[in-house]
Amino acid sequence: MSEDCREFYYNQLFHDDQPRQSTATFSYSGGSDDLSVHPHLQIFDPNSYLSFNEILHGPTGDDDHNKYAITEIVKEEEKPVVVRVGEGGETPATPNSSTTTSSNEAVASEEYSNKGKKESQENPSEKEVKVKKKVEKEKQPRFAFMTKSEVDHLEDGYRWRKYGQKAVKNSPYPRSYYRCTTQKCGVKKRVERSFEDPSIVITTYEGQHNHPVPANLRGHVAGMFTSPMFAPSLMPFGSGSPDFTQQLLAQMPHLYGYDGANSNNLYHQRTLTPPRHQHNQQFSDYGLLQDIIPHVFPKQ
DNA sequence: CGGCTTTGACCCGCGC
DNA sequence: GCGCGGGTCAAAGCCG
16 A cells, blocks of 8 residues: 655644644555555444544645635643744734633632532532632633634534633634533633634633533544544643643644534535545545554554 | 524623 | 723524
């Protein structure tokens, strides 16, 4: 089988605070439908594979080009670490310009029922509760990424329920608040559009999912991240580091292939029609993963 | 009918 | 204390 390899540049965010210019090699099989050489591919739906070009730039068909070109990832807790995908020479907005640094955020790890605030008012040890909440709140991993996208809410494999929307000061664009719909998963995300560059969507994740990507979701990313290969125990990241799946998903939201609950999902349409690249650019997920994190997925 | 969005009201922290 | 801004609640409505 012939394999075409190209280089994909990105800054590695995952392990430390030092942004590192890294080179990963994306490999995909060329002109072959022979998946037997990649038995792991059988767990995915081959119809949802994206071409290498789409990995880099987002969907190329259906005028989707550049809609999902991710521009930056900002890790919020410390100095912003920028991850830039692609080499489009874009000038993304300043990471700090639109990410929230507000201190009055809710505790993501708590169950998000309506009890939180109101009960704490009735509780005798009100102060202790507040302090505890504050500590827990500060522990929540949080990071933001900026995506060049025409749609506000990018699919990431998880199901979200919108629970609020607020006007943002000095910005004509509102900020939307979402919560993961899975019970006892307190992950939240905020989505807003950069007022400096309206083509850029800023998504801020808060907390870590305590469950896999919903299994009933379509698309190879959901399948990939629910596979045993992505068991948390295999992930090389220390505690306190944002969940890898989220990070990888955050890097490549244009990979999200499932048909989620939201009607503005660009990928809804593409999952209904076979990708045009299927014959000559079948993408190997495993090869991709090997190259991104070779110490987790050593080449055989 | 269940799941979701919308949206005004409310809560809370912070600065003045 | 007051006002402001961010975040959340929850009722109402929409939709498949």
